[in-house]
Amino acid sequence: AQSVAQPEDQVNVAEGNPLTVKCTxxxxxxxxxxxxxxxxxxxxxxxxxxxxxxxLVKGSYGFEAEFNKSxxxxxxxxxxxxxxxxxLYFCAVRPFSFYGNNRLAFGKGNQVVVIP
Amino acid sequence: DTAVSQxxxxxxxxxxxxxxxxxxxxxxxxxxxxYKQDSKKFLKIMFSYNNKELIINExxxxxxxxxxxxxxxxxxxxxxxxxxxxxxxxxxxxxxxTQKGGGLANRSYEQYFGPGTRLTxx
Numbered sequence: 001a002q003s004v005a006q007p008e009d010q011v012n013v014a015e016g017n018p019l020t021v022k023c024t025x026x027x028x029x030x031x032x033x034x035x036x037x038x039x040x041x042x043x044x045x046x047x048x049x050x051x052x053x054x055x056l057v058k059g060s061y062g063f064e065a066e067f068n069k070s071x072x073x074x075x076x077x078x079x080x081x082x083x084x085x086x087x088l089y090f091c092a093v094r095p096f097s098f099y100g101n102n103r104l105a106f107g108k109g110n111q112v113v114v115i116p
Numbered sequence: 117d118t119a120v121s122q123x124x125x126x127x128x129x130x131x132x133x134x135x136x137x138x139x140x141x142x143x144x145x146x147x148x149x150x151y152k153q154d155s156k157k158f159l160k161i162m163f164s165y166n167n168k169e170l171i172i173n174e175x176x177x178x179x180x181x182x183x184x185x186x187x188x189x190x191x192x193x194x195x196x197x198x199x200x201x202x203x204x205x206x207x208x209x210x211x212x213x214t215q216k217g218g219g220l221a222n223r224s225y226e227q228y229f230g231p232g233t234r235l236t237x238x
Binding site: 034041042044045046049088103104109 | 172208
């Protein structure tokens, strides 16, 4: 079964500094990888995904993520964090499957706090 | 122009009651989901329907029964509510990830989430 690890509970970063949220995954075969963001009292919003192709994926709000197959990682990055980026970030994975369903396994989430 | 909507947003009820949460999407998606997010923010899938057909049914008490009258709606009915049912319930939708015989095969579509329903059982 697929799984995701987000090792840090909280990531603190000063405004304007680079932001990295870590994610490693375990899945049989090739993975489909996703990042979502959840603002307080809101639903999850899709940020970006990796399906195939370039390992560096660009998404919404200036975020990007790099797929590293050898390290089974998909870390989320932003070059310059904003206070408004403070939120809960979820990494998710599902395996490639010709016949199947879109069952995603979510990580436990990382709280990002951007300090003004 | 709400994409995925849920009603109600808040639901406070007593143990033993029966309640329903409604979900509607206007994105034209074929697949819909119910997730439960607990107090520690863990997100767990409960059910998934593709074009009104149940395709994911996780280990959920049978007090929970999803109903999909059409592919734009997926409602969640909960019987005999318990304290442990208190959580935030999210509905989501997406295009189907695969289609037999090719076509959409090998694609994986992102899921779009509703705003959530905070259920409190007292």
